[in-house]
Structure formats: C-alpha cells, structure tokens
Amino acid sequence: MENTHNTERHEYDVVVIGAGGAGLRAAIEARQQGKRTAIVCKSLFGKAHTVMAEGGAAAAMGNVNPDDNWMVHFRDTMRGGKFLNNWRMAELHAKEAPDRVWELEAWGALFDRTKDGKISQRNFGGHEYPRLAHVGDRTGLELIRTLQQRVVALQQEDYENYGDYEAYIKVFAECTVTRLLKDGDAISGAFGYWRETGNFVLFDAPAVVLATGGIGKSYVVTSNSWEYTGDGHALALLAGANLINMEFIQFHPTGMVWPPSVRGILVTESVRGDGGVLRNSEGKRFMFDYIPEVFKDKYATTEEEGDRWYTDQANNRRPPELLPRDEVARAINAEVKAGRGSPQGGVFLDVSTRLPAEEIKKRLPSMHHQFKELADVDITAEPMQVGPTCHYIMGGVEVDADTGAAAVPGLFAAGEVSGGMHGSNRLGGNSLSDLLVFGRRAGAGAATYVDALKARPKVLPEQVDAAREEALAPLGRTGENPYEVHHELQRTMNDLVGIIRKAEEITEALGVVEKLKERVRMVGAGGSRIYNPGWHLAIDLRNMVLVSECVARAALMREESRGGHTRDDFPGMNPEWRRKLLVCSTEDGSTVKVEEKVQPPMRDDLITLFDRDELKKYLTDEEMAEFDGIAKS
Amino acid sequence: MSYKAKFKVWRGEGGEGRLEDFTVEVNEGEVVLDIIHRLQATQAPDLAVRWNCKAGKCGSCSMEINGKPRLGCMTRMSTFSEDETITVTPMRTFPVIKDLVTDVSYNYQKAREVPSFTPPSGVQPGEYRMQQIDVERSQEFRKCIECFMCNNVCHVIRDHEENKTNFSGPRFLMRIAELDMHPYDVADRQEAAQEEHGLGYCNITKCCTEVCPEHIKITDNALIPMKERVVDRKYDPLVWLGNKIFRRK
Numbered sequence: 001m002e003n004t005h006n007t008e009r010h011e012y013d014v015v016v017i018g019a020g021g022a023g024l025r026a027a028i029e030a031r032q033q034g035k036r037t038a039i040v041c042k043s044l045f046g047k048a049h050t051v052m053a054e055g056g057a058a059a060a061m062g063n064v065n066p067d068d069n070w071m072v073h074f075r076d077t078m079r080g081g082k083f084l085n086n087w088r089m090a091e092l093h094a095k096e097a098p099d100r101v102w103e104l105e106a107w108g109a110l111f112d113r114t115k116d117g118k119i120s121q122r123n124f125g126g127h128e129y130p131r132l133a134h135v136g137d138r139t140g141l142e143l144i145r146t147l148q149q150r151v152v153a154l155q156q157e158d159y160e161n162y163g164d165y166e167a168y169i170k171v172f173a174e175c176t177v178t179r180l181l182k183d184g185d186a187i188s189g190a191f192g193y194w195r196e197t198g199n200f201v202l203f204d205a206p207a208v209v210l211a212t213g214g215i216g217k218s219y220v221v222t223s224n225s226w227e228y229t230g231d232g233h234a235l236a237l238l239a240g241a242n243l244i245n246m247e248f249i250q251f252h253p254t255g256m257v258w259p260p261s262v263r264g265i266l267v268t269e270s271v272r273g274d275g276g277v278l279r280n281s282e283g284k285r286f287m288f289d290y291i292p293e294v295f296k297d298k299y300a301t302t303e304e305e306g307d308r309w310y311t312d313q314a315n316n317r318r319p320p321e322l323l324p325r326d327e328v329a330r331a332i333n334a335e336v337k338a339g340r341g342s343p344q345g346g347v348f349l350d351v352s353t354r355l356p357a358e359e360i361k362k363r364l365p366s367m368h369h370q371f372k373e374l375a376d377v378d379i380t381a382e383p384m385q386v387g388p389t390c391h392y393i394m395g396g397v398e399v400d401a402d403t404g405a406a407a408v409p410g411l412f413a414a415g416e417v418s419g420g421m422h423g424s425n426r427l428g429g430n431s432l433s434d435l436l437v438f439g440r441r442a443g444a445g446a447a448t449y450v451d452a453l454k455a456r457p458k459v460l461p462e463q464v465d466a467a468r469e470e471a472l473a474p475l476g477r478t479g480e481n482p483y484e485v486h487h488e489l490q491r492t493m494n495d496l497v498g499i500i501r502k503a504e505e506i507t508e509a510l511g512v513v514e515k516l517k518e519r520v521r522m523v524g525a526g527g528s529r530i531y532n533p534g535w536h537l538a539i540d541l542r543n544m545v546l547v548s549e550c551v552a553r554a555a556l557m558r559e560e561s562r563g564g565h566t567r568d569d570f571p572g573m574n575p576e577w578r579r580k581l582l583v584c585s586t587e588d589g590s591t592v593k594v595e596e597k598v599q600p601p602m603r604d605d606l607i608t609l610f611d612r613d614e615l616k617k618y619l620t621d622e623e624m625a626e627f628d629g630i631a632k633s
Numbered sequence: 634m635s636y637k638a639k640f641k642v643w644r645g646e647g648g649e650g651r652l653e654d655f656t657v658e659v660n661e662g663e664v665v666l667d668i669i670h671r672l673q674a675t676q677a678p679d680l681a682v683r684w685n686c687k688a689g690k691c692g693s694c695s696m697e698i699n700g701k702p703r704l705g706c707m708t709r710m711s712t713f714s715e716d717e718t719i720t721v722t723p724m725r726t727f728p729v730i731k732d733l734v735t736d737v738s739y740n741y742q743k744a745r746e747v748p749s750f751t752p753p754s755g756v757q758p759g760e761y762r763m764q765q766i767d768v769e770r771s772q773e774f775r776k777c778i779e780c781f782m783c784n785n786v787c788h789v790i791r792d793h794e795e796n797k798t799n800f801s802g803p804r805f806l807m808r809i810a811e812l813d814m815h816p817y818d819v820a821d822r823q824e825a826a827q828e829e830h831g832l833g834y835c836n837i838t839k840c841c842t843e844v845c846p847e848h849i850k851i852t853d854n855a856l857i858p859m860k861e862r863v864v865d866r867k868y869d870p871l872v873w874l875g876n877k878i879f880r881r882k
Contacts, residue, residue: 047779048685052688105759108749108815110768110772110775136772153749225685225686226684226685260661261667266688366690533673
C-alpha cells in the first residue's frame with residue numbers, strides 16, 4: 001500500500017477541473033491574472049464535449065440585424081427558461097457575450113463572415129434575431145481549438161520568460177479527480193488518478209474551478225460522451241456545496257434514432273434554423289399544432305408565413321419548428337405516442353426539399369457527413385429520422401452570478417456544471433456563450449479569492465488516505481460488473497425520470513436508485529491500474545448514482561410542468577412554483593436532501609424590459625401587483 | 634440481423650503484447666467502436682480504448698483496422714463481410730500505453746513548437762474585418778479534429794523514429810499553413826516551416842490526405858502551397874516534381 005508520501009503532489013493557486021470551453025476559459029483568465037493554474041481533464045487536451053456543439057455561440061453583436069442588443073437577448077433567455085433563470089446571470093451573459101466572442105477572434109478563431117466582413121450570425125430556436133456566431137456546423141470545435149491554442153500561446157509566453165512552458169499553466173490530461181479536499185470549511189485541494197498509470201495525484205490548491213459538464217451518461221439515449229458522468233455535480237455535493245434546478249434536463253428534440261448504435265447522437269438545431277421542417281408519418285408539419293399559449297403571438301400560424309420569415313423577418317413571424325427545445329421535444333414525443341411517428345420511432349426532419357443540395361452541403365457539412373457515414377442517408381435527397389435525446393442539464397452547482405463562487409469557500413463552477421443561468425430550459429447557442437462569459441468570471445473569481453486569502457488552507461493527510469482507499473476499493477473486490485450496474489441506472493432514468501414524468505414512476509426510480517447505491521458499493525473491477533476502463537467506470541458510478549438521485553428527488557417534488565421538467569400528473573405551469581428553487585445537498589455523502597428556496601425577485605430595471613401582458617403569463621397576482629407599482633414609478 | 638464476428642484485438646502494455654481472438658455479437662448499423670465496447674462490457678472489462686463523442690467529431694478513437702488508420706466510431710461493420718476476421722491494432726507510429734491506447738504526446742509537443750497566431754498590433758477585438766473567401770482557406774484546415782492519423786500514417790515518422798525530432802508531421806505543417814494563410818497573421822512562418830518543422834521531408838505521397846476523416850486536402854491545399862511559398866527562398870526539387878506529377882485543381 002502506498003502512503004501520502006509517494007502520491008504525486010503538485011502545488012497550484014487554481015486547479016480547474018474540466019477542459020471544455022468553460023474550463024479552458026477559466027484557466028486562461030486565472031493565468032492571465034498571474035495565478036499558477038492546473039487544468040485537469042479526463043480526456044486528451046482538446047477532446048472535451050464542447051467539440052460536439054454545432055450551431056453557434058449566441059451573442060447580440062447585431063451584425064446581421066442591427067436591432068439586436070443585450071436587452072433582446074436577455075428577454076429571449078428568460079422566456080426560454082420560463083422565467084426561472086437566475087436573472088443576474090442572464091443579464092451578465094447577454095451583456096458580455098459579444099466581447100467574449102470578439103476576443104476569440106483576436107486569438108485566431110475564424111468564424112463565418114457577413115458580406116461586410118463581420119462575424120456572421122444565424123437564426124436559432126427562441127432567439128428573436130439571427131444571433132449565433134458560427135463556423136458551418138462545427139462551432140464547438142472552433143471554440144475548443146481556439147481556447148486550446150490560446151493556452152498554448154500563454155505557455156509559449158512563459159517559455160520565453162522562464163524557460164519552462166509549464167511554469168504557470170499546465171494541462172494534466174487523462175487525469176480524473178475523485179475527491180475535493182478541505183481544511184475546515186475551505187477548499188484545500190483535489191485528489192485524483194492518472195488514467196494512463198492508475199497512479200494517484202494530489203493537488204494542493206486553495207481554489208478549485210469545476211467545469212466538468214453534465215450528467216447525460218445516466219441516460220441510455222443521450223448526445224453526451226462517456227465523460228458526462230456528473231463528476232463536478234457530485235464533487236461539489238460531497239464537498240458540501242448545493243445543487244439547484246436538478247429536475248430540469250433538456251432533451252434535445254433532434255437526436256438520431258437509427259441505427260440503434262448511434263441513437264441519441266445530435267442533429268443540430270441549425271437544420272431547422274436554416275429551413276428544415278418537421279413532419280409526421282402523414283406528411284404534416286405538426287409543429288403548428290403545438291404552439292403553446294405563452295408563445296401564441298410570436299410564431300407563424302400558417303406554413304406560408306413561416307416560410308416567408310426566412311427571407312423577411314420584419315413582416316413575418318418565425319415558424320414553430322423554432323420554438324424553444326422543450327416545446328419541440330414534447331411535440332415529437334406526442335406525435336410518436338399518437339402513432340404518427342417514422343418507421344424507426346422518430347419523426348421526419350427534412351431539409352432536402354427546402355434547400356438546394358449544394359447549399360445543404362455548405363451550411364451543414366458535418367450533418368451531411370454524419371448521416372452519410374453512420375446511417376447511409378443522404379440528407380440532400382431524403383429526410384432524416386429524429387427523436388428526443390438527453391442533451392443538457394440546466395441544473396448544477398448554486399453559484400454567485402458575478403464570481404462563480406459556490407457556497408464552499410474556494411470552490412467555483414462554470415458552464416454546464418453550474419446552475420441558474422438557463423432556468424428551466426436553455427436556448428440553443430446560449431451554452432457556448434455561457435462557457436465563455438462564466439468561464440472567465442469563475443477564473444477571475446478564483447484569482448481574486450486566492451489574492452484575498454490570509455493563510456493557505458492545508459491538505460490533511462487523513463483525507464488523502466481516505467480518498468485513496470475509496471478509489472482503490474473496486475480493484476480489490478470481486479464484485480458485480482460495473483457495466484451492468486451502469487446499464488440498469490441508464491434504463492431506469494431513461495424510462496422513469498425521462499422527458500415525461502409522473503409521481504409513481506419517479507418513486508419507483510428512487511427505489512431502484514436506492515438499491516443501486518448498495519450495488520455500486522460492491523462492484524468489482526478486474527485487471528491492473530493501467531488504463532483500466534472497468535475500474536474507471538466503477539469509480540464514476542458513485543457520481544452518477546448520487547446525481548441521479550438529485551434529479552429524481554427534485555423531479556418528484558416540483559409539482560408542475562416547466563421547461564425541461566414535464567409532469568404528466570401536473571401538466572400546467574404554476575406561477576407559485578416559478579419563484580421556488582429546489583436545492584439539493586447531502587450531509588452523509590449518500591443521502592440527498594431537497595429543500596425549497598425562494599428566488600429573489602428581478603431587479604426593477606430588468607423586469608420593466610418586459611410587457612405586462614407577457615409577465616402575467618408567468619407571475620402570480622401578488623407579483624403582478626408589485627410590478628404595477630414599479631411600472632408606475 | 635445480428636451475427637457473431639471474429640475479431641483479433643491487440644492487447645498488451647509496457648512494450649509487450651499480442652493479438653487476442655474474440656468472437657462477438659454484431660447488430661445492424663454498428664460500428665467497430667460499438668464492438669470494442671461490447672467486448673469491454675462482456676468479455677474484457679479492462680480493454681483500453683480511447684473514445685469520446687462517438688460521432689466523428691473529437692478524433693479520439695483513432696486505431697488501425699485491418700492495417701488501415703481509421704476512426705473506430707466511423708467504421709461501419711457493414712463494410713466487412715460476416716465471415717471476415719477483423720484485426721484491430723493501435724496506431725503504429727506512437728508508443729503503446731495499453732491495448733489500443735497510444736502515447737500521442739509527440740503531437741502536443743509539436744503543437745507547442747508552432748508560434749501562435751500573431752495579429753498586427755493595434756487591431757482591437759471586434760475590429761476584425763475579413764471576407765468569407767479569404768477565411769475559407771484556413772477554415773478548411775481548422776476542420777481538423779486532431780485524430781493524428783495523418784501523423785500516424787506519414788512514413789517520414791512511421792518508419793523512421795529518428796525523424797520525430799525534426800519533423801512536425803502533416804498535422805502541424807498544416808497548422809503552419811493555416812496561420813500563414815490567415816488574413817490577419819503577420820508572423821513570418823515560411824522559413825521555420827522548412828528549417829524547424831521539416832517541410833522538406835514531405836515528398837507529397839498524399840497518404841495523410843487519404844486517411845483524413847474530415848477529408849481535408851492536406852497535401853494539395855496545405856503542404857504543396859507551403860512548399861511553393863518556401864521555394865522562393867530555397868530551392869526544393871520536390872515542388873517541381875510535385876507540380877509535374879499532381880496537377881492541382
């Protein structure tokens with residue numbers, strides 16, 4: 001057995017866990033503020049899930065429609081989230097996104113251009129104007145590569161100055177963090193293992209930024225990769241931080257449904273933004289039947305008007321295919337249930353009859369490639385079959401909007417692992433901009449926190465020993481196969497806490513999760529510590545089960561339907577519930593507690609950006625009376 | 634629809650290893666990576682493979698399938714006959730860590746040796762103005778998903794370990810071309826391409842272009858034009874030869 005002394009040890013000011021957009025932007029900021037920064041990521045540098053983002057980064061630059069500005073973007077974001085968003089985050093996001101996108105250009109990003117040479121912007125669901133900066137349909141790749149290359153540029157600067165590329169910023173690739181360490185209340189470091197060798201590594205650091213992404217691997221049908229096991233969510237909980245909004249999960253309306261092995265892989269919303277339409281087995285554009293009351297006056301009611309909108313947005317309303325994602329996903333679900341689905345259990349998404357083949361290949365090259373290679377479907381000649389797929393969790397670590405700070409001193413979070421920004425439903429395109437805006441803020445927040453520290457928190461050896469024992473445990477057991485336990489969890493969450501929920505089913509899921517907790521404690525992994533995926537999965541299962549319990553408990557408690565949370569037994573949106581956040585925490589590291597918390601009312605200058613008619617669809621009578629008072633004064 | 638396929642998968646670590654035989658179920662529409670995952674779940678839980686997106690976008694699951702560099706996630710089982718034995722081995726140019734996972738740190742080291750994007754001083758963020766046609770050349774190269782299969786297949790380093798010090802491989806020569814063609818980059822990159830990154834070693838056999846899963850025309854659009862830019866300063870007979878043999882569009 002090893003002891004503390006031969007676990008590899010590193011000292012940093014800031015440790016960023018996760019190397020997607022949020023993690024890299026946070027690390028860049030911390031390093032730019034002079035902090036010695038480590039980036040720890042489960043995969044190779046540059047492979048994070050951000051590469052999967054296709055459509056673009058939403059930023060009200062007004063390059064295509066000069067009427068766009070932060071206030072319009074703010075309103076769209078709040079509407080998309082059904083007014084449950086942390087409004088301060090939505091405000092900062094709308095205001096700062098343009099600067100964050102422009103900054104990427106100065107770091108070498110090459111976005112698609114408008115005729116006058118500016119960054120081009122495309123239409124997307126829920127956005128009033130063309131707003132998404134993009135590169136074809138591979139915007140996420142451009143973002144990750146640009147940030148990766150910015151990290152390298154900073155390392156080259158450090159090499160010039162200190163003769164060491166890694167003097168101030170180092171990437172620990174294929175390294176997984178399993179525990180955060182604390183000295184009293186405050187963060188003192190992180191413990192993890194190298195995937196390559198199975199050796200342990202200890203980070204002695206007063207500030208940790210979580211940027212670990214989402215939880216999709218708790219579901220069978222998901223657009224997420226193996227990394228999305230809710231690590232940051234669980235690490236935060238186990239360190240004593242709170243999670244909010246965990247009941248809100250975005251099922252992206254258009255995932256591939258066939259062949260079975262690619263089920264869930266994303267089909268970008270840009271297909272619809274660029275003119276693609278949804279049809280059922282009867283050939284009907286069914287989305288016209290699913291425009292909800294709150295959006296009635298914002299969407300076209302005839303196909304003719306919807307089609308005119310693509311060329312004349314001033315005089316027409318947008319087609320309902322571009323409703324927010326939760327609405328479209330539910331509509332597809334309903335059509336399939338009613339027996340009007342496609343042969344493979346989805347609906348048809350057709351762009352082939354809407355745009356010339358050459359134009360499709362130019363605007364949607366990776367979709368064309370993906371369907372051709374994986375499904376033998378030529379999207380320029382025939383429709384795609386698509387259906388909902390678990391895509392994004394709106395919920396996450398409860399943070400301070402301005403700094404990304406969690407309730408635990410020294411702990412910060414940004415991107416998908418944080419909660420609040422997107423309310424009950426995220427708009428497409430708001431994720432890439434979220435990463436940039438709040439990645440930067442969390443990096444800055446961590447740097448400021450470190451500067452203000454009077455004494456550096458200490459790493460306590462007994463915590464390191466416990467973390468090592470916990471990580472090694474599956475290797476020493478000859479228990480159940482972790483793949484089987486994982487599969488059962490995925491099926492349970494998919495079938496019982498999926499896109500449409502009801503109390504009995506969620507309760508049943510909680511029963512299964514309770515049993516799975518026991519089984520997770522008993523799973524065994526054979527083989528050595530060297531690059532052993534069975535062992536890695538056994539460790540990740542702790543996180544997936546804990547986070548799944550949060551999702552299920554919060555889903556059971558919220559007795560209404562809103563955004564990414566649809567209750568069959570409570571189909572309506574309830575204004576009383578709008579102001580309530582559900583906060584998850586754990587005291588013993590195993591049992592999840594959920595409590596209601598009141599969300600503070602929107603600032604006067606923000607709430608008055610909305611029309612009274614719109615607000616009354618969401619607010620209680622009491623809140624409306626307050627609004628009338630504000631509007632008068 | 635489903636059948637049992639015969640697989641030979643390279644297993645081993647620490648410089649030792651062998652091909653191991655497996656018989657494994659294959660279902661309609663599956664790709665090679667699905668089969669590797671089934672092996673993990675049912676027969677070999679510690680079988681090491683790198684993967685992430687499973688959609689051809691991240692470039693993690695590079696491997697050699699029947700000797701050809703391929704992404705496991707984009708190689709459909711239907712491209713093989715049911716009685717064919719499929720051999721899966723790690724990329725050959727890089728040292729094996731375990732099973733199908735190789736140490737690709739060579740690539741990250743080379744990436745660090747290419748000077749970063751260098752804009753002219755005085756241009757503020759938000760002030761960049763570029764025409765679509767001018768960014769498209771570099772955009773093609775930025776489609777690269779860094780699967781490193783071009784570097785894996787390039788015989789300059791595949792067969793000559795000793796060249797690794799002086800040769801950055803197609804991936805990073807293309808990165809230099811990308812920056813050289815960036816409308817706002819002001820750094821002088823041509824001499825370094827030849828002197829420090831080994832552009833002259835490339836004898837345009839186009840192996841890199843053939844294996845690129847993104848179908849980037851690495852040789853025609855990046856390497857040959859870079860050679861042409863360099864040739865003004867230094868005579869390179871291969872460019873002359875290349876232009877004779879490969880007529881460019």
